[in-house]
Amino acid sequence: MTKIxxxxxxxxxxxxxxxxxxxxxxxxxxxxxxxxxxxxxxxLGLAYxxxxxxxxxxxxxEATKKYGVAVKCATITPNAARMTEYNLxxxxxxxxxxxxxxxxxxxxxxxxxxxxxxxxxxxWKAPITLARHAYGDVYKNTEIKVPGKGKxxxxxxxxxxxxxxxxxxxxxxxxxxxxxHNTDQSISSFARACFNYALDRKQxxxxxxxxxxxxxxxxNFKDIFQDIYDAEYKEKFEAAGIxxxxxxxxxxxxxxxxxxxxxxxxxxNYDGDVMSDMVSSACGSLAMMTSVxxxxxxxxxxxxxxxxxxxxxxxHLKGEETSTNSVATIFxxxxxxxxxxxxxxxxxxxQFAEKLERATLKTIEDGKMTKDLALITSLDKVTVLxxxxxxxxxxxxLESL
Numbered sequence: 146m147t148k149i150x151x152x153x154x155x156x157x158x159x160x161x162x163x164x165x166x167x168x169x170x171x172x173x174x175x176x177x178x179x180x181x182x183x184x185x186x187x188x189l190g191l192a193y194x195x196x197x198x199x200x201x202x203x204x205x206x207e208a209t210k211k212y213g214v215a216v217k218c219a220t221i222t223p224n225a226a227r228m229t230e231y232n233l234x235x236x237x238x239x240x241x242x243x244x245x246x247x248x249x250x251x252x253x254x255x256x257x258x259x260x261x262x263x264x265x266x267x268x269w270k271a272p273i274t275l276a277r278h279a280y281g282d283v284y285k286n287t288e289i290k291v292p293g294k295g296k297x298x299x300x301x302x303x304x305x306x307x308x309x310x311x312x313x314x315x316x317x318x319x320x321x322x323x324x325x326h327n328t329d330q331s332i333s334s335f336a337r338a339c340f341n342y343a344l345d346r347k348q349x350x351x352x353x354x355x356x357x358x359x360x361x362x363x364x365n366f367k368d369i370f371q372d373i374y375d376a377e378y379k380e381k382f383e384a385a386g387i388x389x390x391x392x393x394x395x396x397x398x399x400x401x402x403x404x405x406x407x408x409x410x411x412x413x414n415y416d417g418d419v420m421s422d423m424v425s426s427a428c429g430s431l432a433m434m435t436s437v438x439x440x441x442x443x444x445x446x447x448x449x450x451x452x453x454x455x456x457x458x459x460x461h462l463k464g465e466e467t468s469t470n471s472v473a474t475i476f477x478x479x480x481x482x483x484x485x486x487x488x489x490x491x492x493x494x495x496q497f498a499e500k501l502e503r504a505t506l507k508t509i510e511d512g513k514m515t516k517d518l519a520l521i522t523s524l525d526k527v528t529v530l531x532x533x534x535x536x537x538x539x540x541x542x543l544e545s546l
Contacts, residue, residue, distance in 0.1 A: 146178075146179075148178075148179060148180055148181040149179060149180045149181065149491075149493045149494055149497055150181050150491075150493075151180065151181060151182065151183040151485065151489075151491070151494065152489045152491065153183070153212060153213075153485065153488070153489050154183040154184050154185045154212055155183070155184045155185070155212065155214055155215065155216055155481050155482070155485055156184070156185050156187065156205060156208045156209045156212050156214065156215035156216070156446075157184035157185065157186045157187065157215070157216055158187050158189045158205050158215060158216065158217035158218060158220075158240075158446075159186065159187070159188045159189055159190060159218050160189055160190060160217065160218025160219045160220040160221075160453060161189075161190050161191055161218070161219065161220050161221045161453040162219075162221065162453035162454060162455050162457075162458035163453060163454035163455070163457040163458040163461060163467065163469050163532075164218050164219040164449070164451075164452075164453050164454055164474060165190060165218060165453075166458070166461060166532070167469060167471045167474050167532060167536070168218045168474065170471070170532070170533060170536050171471060171474060171475055171478060171536060174536050174537060174539075174540045175475065175478075175501060175536065175539060175540055175543065176478065178540075179497060180482070180494070180497065184216075185208050185212065187201055187202075187204060187205035187208065188201060189201060189202060189205060189217070189218070189220050189240050190220070191220070191221045191223060191227065191231050191233075191237075192231060194220075194237055194240070195231060195232075195233050195234055195237065198234065199237045199238070199243070202240045202243045202244065203243065203247065205244065206243065206244045206247035206248060207247070209244070209247075209248065209444055209446055210247070210248065210440075210442075210444055213443070213444050213445065213488055214444075214445050214446075214447075214481050214484045214485045214488065215445070215446040215447070215481065216446075216447045216448070216477050216478055216480075216481035217240075217241075217244075217446055217447065217448040217477070218448070218474070218477075219448065219449055219451060219452050219453045219454075219474075220239075220240045220241070220453065221453055222238075222239040222240070222241075223236050223237055224236070241438075241448075244438065244446060245279045245280075245438060246280075248438060248440040248444055248446065249331075249334045249440055249441060249442075250279065250338065250438040250439055250440045250444070250446070251276055251277065251278060251279060251334070251335050251338035251339060251342075251438070251439055251440075252276070252277045252279050252417070252436060252437075252438055253274050253275070253276050253277075253342055253409070253436070253437050253438075253439060254274065254275045254277065254421045254424075254425070254434055254435065254436045254450050255272045255273075255274040255275075255434070255435050256272045256273070256424055256425055256427075256428035256429075256433055256434050256435075257272070257428075257433040257434065257435060257472060257473065257476060257506075258271070258272050258428060258433075259433070259506045259509050259510060260506075260509075260510045261509060261510055261512075261518075261522045261523055261524040262428070262429045262430075262433065262509070262518055262521060262522055262523075263523055264427050264428045264429070265426075265427040265428075266402060266427055268403065268404070268405055269404070269405065269406040269427070269428075270405045270406055270407070271405060271406035271407030272406055272407070272428070273401065273404075273406045273407075273408060273409075273410055273424050274342075274346070274348070274408070274409045274410065275409075275410055275412065275417055275420055275421035275424055276335075276338075276339045276342065276350075276409050276410065276411040276412065276417065277412055277414065277416075277417025277418060277421060278331075278332070278335045278411075278412070278413050278414045278417060279335075279414060279438075280327065280328075280331040280335075280414065281325065281326055281327035281328070281331060281414060282325050282327060282413055282414040282415055283323070283325055283414070283415050284414055284415070285325065285326060286323050286324060286325045287323070287324040288321070288322065288323050288324075289321070289322040289323075290319075290321055290322075291316050291319055291320040291321060291322055292319060293316070293318060293319055294316055294317055294318060295315075295316050296312060296314075296315050296316070297312070297313040297314050297315075297316065297322050298310055298311065298312055298313060299311045299312075299313050299324070325362075327362075327365075327366075329365070329369060332365065332366055332369045332370075333369055333373060333441075334440075334441045335411075336369055336370045336373045336374075337373060337377075337441040338439045338440065338441050339352070339370075339409065339411045340373070340374065340377070340378045340381075340382075340389070341439065341441070341443060342409060342439050343382070343387060343389070343409050344378075344381055344382070344385055344387070346409065347385055347386075347387060348387060348407060348408050348409050349387050349388045349389070349390075349407075349408040349409070350387070350388070350389045350390075350408070350409045350411060351390060351391075351392065351397060351400075351408060351409065351410045351411065352366075352367070352370050352389070352390075352391050352392075352411040352412075353391070353392050353393060353394040353396070353397035353410070353411070353412060353416070354366050354367055354393070354394060354412075354413055354416075355393060355394050355395075356393070357393060363413075366413065367391055370391065370411075371391065374389050394412070394416060397410065398420075421434075421450075425450065429518070429521055430470065430517055430518065430521070431450055431451040431473075432449070432451055432470035432471075432472060432473050432515075432517060433470070433472055433473060433518075434449070434450035434451070434473055435447070435449070435450065435473055435476045435477065435480060436448050436449065436450040436473075436477075437480060445480075445481070445484050447477040447478075447480040447481040447484070448477050449473035449474045449476075449477050450473060451473060454469050457469045457532075461532075466531050467531060467532045468515045468516035468517070468529060468530065468531050468532060468535075469515060469532040470515040470517050470518065470535075471515075471532065471535060471536055472505055472509075475501065475502075475505050475536075475539070476502060476505070478498075478501075479498040479499075479501050479502050480498070482494055482495075482497065482498040483495050483498035483499065486498065500543065500546055501539075501543060503546065504539055504540075504542040504543035504546055505539050505542075507542050507546075508535070508538050508539045508541075508542045510524075511542070512524050512526055512527045512528055513527070513528050513530055513535065513538045514527060514528075514529065514530065514535065515529070515530060515531075515532070515535050516529050
């Protein structure tokens with residue numbers, strides 16, 4: 146069989162633990178037999194990040210800017226235990242955070258819905274994509290544990306020495322303080338990434354904050370989104386037949402529960418973190434959740450939304466059988482291959498990506514799945530497969546299509 150040719154490489158970011166094992170299996174069984182796979186490879190496994198003082202992560206982000214599309218395996222963000230386990234020089238930062246900062250990207254997460262694994266919310270007929278702002282707010286906060294009576298103030302000192310000062314609270318006793326921030330530049334990048342992604346997916350875009358309570362902080366998000374939409378995207382949205390609207394976060398939650406899905410829901414950093422977990426849990430499993438990082442300049446980095454599956458990896462090292470769900474990792478590859486095909490006008494590559502996704506879902510719908518899905522499926526007769534056999538079953542299905 147003649148393999149599908151690629152004109153431009155993908156940036157390939159290898160990862161850690163059980164997902165690294167699945168990564169190679171997916172390549173060997175589902176990609177290399179069918180595609181003349183061209184990638185620029187970066188090993189983001191923790192051992193090599195440590196060896197290169199994390200320069201490999203920076204290099205992979207720069208390569209992503211160059212080629213426009215990357216696919217990333219799950220990676221370890223080290224804690225104290227990992228420092229000892231891997232004999233690390235220092236507690237390296239999250240690779241996702243480094244890449245996100247380099248690309249100025251927004252994270253879009255979408256559940257993979259399949260017959261037999263129905264959402265808890267019965268009227269969700271199509272997936273809901275969560276667009277999460279990935280900078281600032283509580284994740285970049287400064288906190289003070291107030292020891293006793295006193296006055297707390299919010300102070301901004303301009304470059305010329307001018308001060309803006311507001312009283313936060315007059316404390317009568319012990320308490321707690323938190324300072325958060327964001328930047329207009331980051332919010333603008335978030336907005337453009339959301340608008341571009343909505344146009345790319347041809348789906349409505351919702352944006353939700355709490356501007357009625359946060360009349361300056363959250364209202365600034367609302368205003369920047371609206372200004373950019375009116376100036377740059379309104380006509381494009383109307384031509385595409387899609388809608389952008391703003392609503393309060395509590396109203397959005399109520400609407401989401403009654404909606405049929407098939408739209409993009411943009412949230413601030415913490416809201417997006419929580420709501421994406423809610424949507425993924427309602428749809429069955431984090432192993433059935435795709436994640437793509439999109440820059441405002443149109444650079445895409447695809448990955449699974451879950452971690453490295455450490456517990457299964459330790460079982461694998463002992464020679465024990467595992468039943469690890471590889472669906473989100475397969476879809477990371479198909480997402481990247483489809484986008485590469487779109488950018489290069491390579492119809493064969495796009496069609497293969499779609500065919501592999503259909504084969505993956507059909508395998509599950511035919512009752513062949515990993516243990517995590519077998520525990521929650523509504524299908525009557527299922528066969529529980531181990532990690533390797535599920536991927537091989539997908540290949541068998543692919544061959545039959």
